[in-house]
Amino acid sequence: MKRRYLLALLAMVLVAPWAVADGGMWMLQFLKQQNLKRMQEMGLKLSAEEIYNPGRGALGDAVVQFGGGCTGEIVSSQGLVFTNHHCGYGEIQSHSSVEANYLRDGFYAPTLGDELPNPGLNVTIVEEIVDATDYLSQYLEKVGEQDPLVYMRRGYLRKVAEQWYVENRGALTAGVTLDMAPFYEGNRYYLFVKKQYSDIRLVAAPPSCIGKFGADTDNWEWPRHSGDFSVFRIYTAPDGSPAEYSADNVPLKPKYYLKVSGKGVEEGDFVMMMGFPGTTNHFYTPSEVRERLEVDNQIRIDLRKVRQEAMWEEMMKDEAVNIQYAAKYQGSTNAYKNAIGTSWAARKKNFEAVKQEMVDRLLAYSKQQNKPEYAEAVAKIEAMVKERATLRALAKIYEEGLWRAVETAKAPLIKSDEELRQLRDPQAAAKWYDEVVLGYFDKDYNKEVDRKVTAAMFEAVLKYIDRVTEGQELSIQLQTPFTIRSLMESKDLGAIFDESIYFDKAKMVEVLSSEGGEVAYALDPVTLLAFSVREDMKTISKALSEYDRDFALARRTLLQGMLEMDGEMNLWPDANLTLRYTFGQIKGYVPRDNVYYGAQTTMDGIMEKWDDESPEFYLLPKVVDIYRNKDFGRWALPNGKMPVNIVATTHTTGGNSGSPLVNGKGELVGINFDRNWEGVGGDIEYLPDYQRSIILDVRYLLMILDKYLGADRLMNELDIVE
Template structure:
């Protein structure tokens, strides 16, 4: 499809598109969305939202840690994001003595702000439509396999060429990201600047930041203060730099104004962020495949792992702190998978997809064009052929890779080669390297008894879903050497492997032998897992070899058909900066049930259960509630707002996204979706899909009245 045709389709679709569906490219806002946004309630020029040649709201929205969104809320680089986005960093600084997960953390001055190793914040400097340039390069370059148009490796080379041709200034902190959109029919280049000296400024206790935990996750109504604060530091010239005590807070070019005016039902709002992935152009066979492979394994395997982890975490504060972030990450998409499958069935999405498919196929037949039928048949065939490999791959990944930290043992390949060569210098170097990596490994798995318990559960879970004849090779060893007793095999791993304990490792390092490596249980286990992943990947690669070309044709047809029907046309999410807009609205999850568009602190008090860690309310928060000491952050009726919902089109990656009112002022921080809307990654249902947002007034109330961190409030640009 030609670039001009896509632009015209996008412009036409904007005339009739629903405001609540669509993850829109910022570069297209002026042409296709500005009029609709103004009609709904946008009060500022669209150039103040996004301006390719000047400063706009876009410049205050950042990619936080690579998987979340954040917003700049002060002139000195203060970043607001979700508590669950900052969770890993909060955990990083927590210990039994300083349990910031449980008690919260507030830096009362700049010297107390804590550096977060490995955390980055990324600004999007420029967004360039480079479709014509990429298409020119595709014609020039050899492409024997016909995959360049979607290859990240190839597109990275093209990005470098473009930057040189256009004299784009490159620094060590500059990153180029060239991505394909619409199945490879359009290309955008993102020029980014990455900051790596990020420091933790504030986080409420988990009893506020994770109030409701797994029970309330993906649900509405919500009563969580899901936020945390970080600060970007730079060198004295304002340039990105590694951590140094000489670094200073970044003087940003744009920060957001914060509104205390609050929200009302039907208020216009828009959200900017980095939605991760969605799959709106799937055929029904792909939806069914997703339900029966990825979602199935996430549901059942993670559920089994989490049951073991939770039991262990409740026994020991140290264990709880160590595994808190891992557990939260696992549980998040465990519940997502359950809710998505339930919703796909309840909303009969497969039926809807089949009707859409038949419409496009009929359209092709009417026009005498069999391209859509061929693409459809090809995708169906691919899905059928890769199904078993995908199912097995998901089982390996969920049960034996993601779940087992002890499978992250260092590679012994270099030492093995050195020992075989009998070269003393090579052996000495390989031992030194393995010793260094071993120290890091043992620091990462300080609770072997927990790893052992999880390992036993996961091997049973894996073997329960994969037929014996298809299981990875290590299970033949378990059958022959351990009489099928996988528990005994896990015990042997920790008792005899060189990575089973620090003592075993130290003994081996003193006298390493090839024989020991060749017979080491953990090493053999890891090799077997790696081989299993390789075999399933090869099987899927063979099945998938024609998928991209067929998908490109199918997406082209769906776009044309949607344009004719007056429905929106926009690219699937791919972790690039997008905007979505809509209104603050309630919804009806079931007959006779209406969910209001906002919640208050009263709801948290009603949910309180001091015997359930998920619903503990801090004593000080109760005191503030009982005294109605809400300061300037209360609603007009005197109640303390907590969260609200909007009918915008969000997905994973939008966590931490700023929610704006019509004036472009910050009114909240997006943190979740509702359970009934989890099908939105595949099929958007405007009547039931909502994004949950922490009301900025609750965030300020917690910072000011609960934490007593009034110095942070003074740093902000607050308007009434």
């Protein structure tokens, strides 16, 4: 024990900023104090002010949050934005039909007037980052709020942010949005002042055989050969202010836009990336690692596999169904393969032991400094993870097996007795059906796909619930297993899909408008399923929430100890969808013994994978012609090959899709779109030997715009530097 204690103290003393390798998702406002010197030694030619300089135009002003979960970059003086094909996939899909299939054939708007609006799509730009820790502390003291479950919520913090803004910047103006977020589990708070634009138009997209080449098979894999990009434009009111769509709107005049490198990068070059990474957990304790692998990941892997196999079978039968479910399938497989890769990395590199070392350092510090609260926090977290294990498993089963998978389980329900009384009016009932029911069961819903998926999921969910609750007396009662068994007695689930009034407007209106119709509505199979799933999820969530407050307090105390022990300038906060930067170099890796993956792929690899019998690896004839004729223009490598993708040691996660990769001069050299399978465990612990961001080489993007889409006006609009 004495030896272990001394080793832990030695490890604590040896901690230094350089120990993080290339890992970390760092905050721009601390660039000078934390990493600038090292980055400049690696090849950065810019000053800190040229990267982040609020109000004066800098690199960070060209980085945008695209939609709710991706990143993009402004690349022209007219508000042109690059992001990933998969980030714009929903918009491309929404404009597609069997007759005009932009997913299959690609899209290019030859004039500004041909660019397609996308209602509901927003792009935001961070204008300022403010340390709001002291302000929030004073505010909470003033109002007497002590519950971290309240003051760590973004919704609550937004109200505080609005008060800060009024006091310090004046009245909110059009398009200004505020995001105050907790960092280090609530030990620090930063306010992001943003400007949000809501007139975003589709400008160009490659066909899926380029933008999604390799699709699910290649997802999270390297080597990769995907042209994963799409092009949009931000529009504003004529005075430059954010505005809803109008034919009178004009392209944005940005504070800063990225020049595009036509020269590209080579192995060993310094690179930097900025974006909006979503979630990491690199301060996990050992028990949290086990919970992630054995509960969260395993349930996701098992249940999504069942769903995806059922979906895929139906999608391959009919092109229209394939279009309907393409985005849903992609969203499911993305997280599925991530879970597999994270579990592989965690076991290969023994993340439990790594986090035990972190905890041991803190325990030693706690003892040395006579601060037992840090040791108590660790013990409390470990105990609560064990106590909540069954409830956590049930929550994940319902989430993955029912809520995300069975579409009728999320069917809209009548919310109250008062609403039910109002719907006795036939016209009101018909309007509710058209707006609410058909608003959910929309053009991207297919009853036969849902029927097939539901049958598979019901069986899998019941088995999983039995497995995790075997031999236990639960403190909660569940309704859904009984409901599912009753529905499964109906052959081919006809009770749901053939008899439900949800799929027959006339019957729904008749039932709702009739005297005593509330009974028939309540007994409808879709109502029964959707209601029981919601009620059970509330029951499970309520039981789990009993741990939330103590868990949040313990996590905050643990991170308080880490900050005190290591110093804030030596730590990066977990990702939380706020603007960050990461840096590294272009570099291949060794995935396993006697195997080496280089840092650059070319179109040669596309032709090697080409298979017109495969929906994932087919090619349209024009792509083949470009390759065979070597019609690459000036975008080819010196050896004549056409570059496609690259990998870098930058530390990324979900939300970094579409992030710009820039060289030492700040010029765009690539667009991030994925991570390698061996490195997705970096959400828990950075893996310098394995962690790689998979990036579209911007030269391939330029070639596709130039030679495939013939997008001359866009090529002329870009500021391309050699």
